[in-house]
Amino acid sequence: MFSIVVFATITAEGYINPTTKDETKCMFNNNDSACSYAVGIGVLAFLACVIFLILDAYFPQISNAKERKFIVIGDLVFSAVWTFLWFICFCVLANQWSKTEQVAKAPGDAARAVVAFSFFSIGSWGALTYFAYARYRQGVSEFNEEYRDPANDHNTPYSSGPTGYQQSPFTHSQDQPGEYQPPSY
DSSP states (O other): OHHHHHHHHHHHEEOSSSOOSOOOOTTTOOOTHHHHHHHHHHHHHHHHHHHHHHHHHHHHOOOHHHHHHHHHHHHHHHHHHHHHHHHHHHHHHHHHHHHHHHHGGGHHHHHHHHHHHHHHHHHHHHHHHHHHHHHHHHHHHHHHHOOOOTOOOTTTOOOOOSSSOOSSSOOOSSSTSSSSOOOOO
């Protein structure tokens, strides 16, 4: 939600016409890079949230532990990087707004909202990073488990002996136990 407020506010009210109608400048100290950066971070954050929301919905149906591990690690890394990028966005926007001349501060409410919501985004993405890390820590033991063939696993009750053949789980009532007897039809 915060990313929508940031990029929508800048897109709708972030550009002003200082002298002519043909030329528009960013309300943050006439620095178009500041507005472009905030819009880019906001749009990508929104798209990533939608993608991770869809992945979270399908996460219980994914049976492959390696795919689940990649999703959780991807969520963790992306959230951590986006927390840092939102911090940069907040610093840039707050700095550029403080340098903006008083005459150009006409759309001040929109600019203050953008700065405030970029600050709130730091906390929300930080929380997402924390929850992704907790999910990663919870699933570390599950991620290390792989399929083991019971014939090669010596911890199972029917593991192969020194000859490489498995013992039958049923007892034989034959004259010579332990030897293979063909079935009589």
